[in-house]
Amino acid sequence: MCLAIPAKIVELSSGEESRALCEVAGLRRHIDTGLLQDEMLQLGDWVLVHVGFAMSKISEEQALDQLQTLAMLGESEAVMQEVKGYGLSDGSWKGS
Amino acid sequence: MKFVDEFRDPGVIHKAADEIRRLADPGRQYRFMEVCGGHTHAIYRFGLKDILPPNIDLVHGPGCPVCVLPMGRIDDGLSIAKDPNVIFTAFGDMMRVPGLDGSPLEHKARGMDVRIVYSPSDALKMAQKNPDKHVLFFAIGFETTAPSTALTLMRAKALGVTNFSVFCNHVTIIPGIRAILDSPDMRIDAFIGPGHVSTVIGCRPYEWVARNEGKPIVVSGFEPVDVLQAVVMLLRQLRAGEAKVENQYKRVVPWEGNRAALKAMAEVFELRSYFEWRGMGFISQSALRIRDTYRDWDAERRFSVPGVRVTDPKAAQCGEVLKGVLKPVQCKLFGKECTPERPVGALMVSSEGSCAAYYNYEHGKHETLARTGATV
Numbered sequence: 001m002c003l004a005i006p007a008k009i010v011e012l013s014s015g016e017e018s019r020a021l022c023e024v025a026g027l028r029r030h031i032d033t034g035l036l037q038d039e040m041l042q043l044g045d046w047v048l049v050h051v052g053f054a055m056s057k058i059s060e061e062q063a064l065d066q067l068q069t070l071a072m073l074g075e076s077e078a079v080m081q082e083v084k085g086y087g088l089s090d091g092s093w094k095g096s
Numbered sequence: 097m098k099f100v101d102e103f104r105d106p107g108v109i110h111k112a113a114d115e116i117r118r119l120a121d122p123g124r125q126y127r128f129m130e131v132c133g134g135h136t137h138a139i140y141r142f143g144l145k146d147i148l149p150p151n152i153d154l155v156h157g158p159g160c161p162v163c164v165l166p167m168g169r170i171d172d173g174l175s176i177a178k179d180p181n182v183i184f185t186a187f188g189d190m191m192r193v194p195g196l197d198g199s200p201l202e203h204k205a206r207g208m209d210v211r212i213v214y215s216p217s218d219a220l221k222m223a224q225k226n227p228d229k230h231v232l233f234f235a236i237g238f239e240t241t242a243p244s245t246a247l248t249l250m251r252a253k254a255l256g257v258t259n260f261s262v263f264c265n266h267v268t269i270i271p272g273i274r275a276i277l278d279s280p281d282m283r284i285d286a287f288i289g290p291g292h293v294s295t296v297i298g299c300r301p302y303e304w305v306a307r308n309e310g311k312p313i314v315v316s317g318f319e320p321v322d323v324l325q326a327v328v329m330l331l332r333q334l335r336a337g338e339a340k341v342e343n344q345y346k347r348v349v350p351w352e353g354n355r356a357a358l359k360a361m362a363e364v365f366e367l368r369s370y371f372e373w374r375g376m377g378f379i380s381q382s383a384l385r386i387r388d389t390y391r392d393w394d395a396e397r398r399f400s401v402p403g404v405r406v407t408d409p410k411a412a413q414c415g416e417v418l419k420g421v422l423k424p425v426q427c428k429l430f431g432k433e434c435t436p437e438r439p440v441g442a443l444m445v446s447s448e449g450s451c452a453a454y455y456n457y458e459h460g461k462h463e464t465l466a467r468t469g470a471t472v
Binding site: 002004055059062072 | 188216241347355357
């Protein structure tokens with residue numbers, strides 16, 4: 001829950017709900033962008049995601065650094081488990 | 097030092113380590129508290145303690161929401177889901193955390209409908225997909241996760257989803273730091289401020305730590321270089337006789353925080369007059385509850401909750417470890433009665449708790465070295 005996961009925006013939804021399709025290490029899911037409404041997010045932007053909500057916009061360099069940090073912390077697997085819901089969730093994440 | 101050398105450009109690390117040695121006065125002992133459990137985890141994982149001079153102690157703070165959650169709250173939340181019509185949802189981190197009557201996962205094994213969600217928004221979606229069921233979300237976390245719960249509740253209200261509620265355990269970081277500073281046996285010289293909480297609250301809320309308490313505080317990132325840089329910045333302040341708030345993690349943390357997130361929290365939550373922190377006792381105005389305007393989505397008001405209270409055994413010295421009076425290994429129960437597999441006290445509950453982190457990395461290392469006759 002405390003992991004900040006970098007995600008790249010691959011599709012912005014035009015619906016009224018503020019959300020974007022994001023990619024994290026080969027997985028895709030909708031991320032809520034309601035907390036970054038002032039940031040004017042664009043396709044290809046990177047965001048730091050906590051529990052399915054984008055909390056801050058970051059540069060691609062920072063995103064890659066953060067992914068490396070997670071790997072260094074031995075938490076890449078934890079990220080995958082977390083986002084996939086430990087195999088027990090309803091499968092909101094899809095392989096791409 | 098082996099962890100760091102494996103993972104990051106050793107040149108940069110050693111440069112920071114040299115600067116720390118140059119700045120630290122060999123004639124005094126320094127105690128720096130890293131508030132956030134994420135930092136604790138990183139410090140052990142990267143072996144950062146080994147590259148600091150022996151007169152700099154890193155004390156692990158209260159910033160692990162799983163650790164400070166009173167055990168009885170788990171029993172209270174699960175008691176609601178004894179109704180077969182209720183689906184209990186929580187983050188994966190919570191699933192193995194024991195309540196008095198077992199963990200959520202153990203309740204699942206006994207037949208309760210317990211499901212892991214990655215996001216509170218997934219729990220809301222589950223409610224929409226299961227209109228005949230009630231979906232309860234067991235909310236936990238500091239300001240890093242509270243805005244997400246707030247936005248989910250705003251959405252539930254806007255969509256009129258009535259078969260959804262939140263059992264709210266959100267806590268706020270500032271009163272936790274205040275409680276540490278207010279305790280009579282406090283021995284902290286300066287703070288390494290939390291990174292991700294600060295993306296939400298910004299740096300301003302820490303100003304009283306510097307102004308009123310005279311303690312330097314540096315908000316820091318999570319890479320080895322970030323933490324070492326934060327230590328350098330703290331030493332520079334202490335050497336210059338200053339106490340101010342500095343932001344080492346500028347690349348992610350804006351000074352003013354995330355306004356939209358703060359607005360969502362203010363819309364949905366208000367401060368509880370007090371809340372219990374496991375290992376620390378009751379702290380006034382330290383937690384969030386759901387406002388009256390969202391009362392229909394507040395599980396504590398919709399359902400009757402037993403209000404289970406569990407006191408940790410007196411022998412568990414979590415409070416002293418949190419305040420830096422004792423190191424984890426100095427607690428009488430550490431590694432004996434209290435282990436990550438069978439936690440007795442708060443700090444052993446989650447891998448980001450200081451005792452569990454110490455057990456997983458340091459304890460094993462000391463054991464191995466002891467067996468081989470080597471010294472640390």
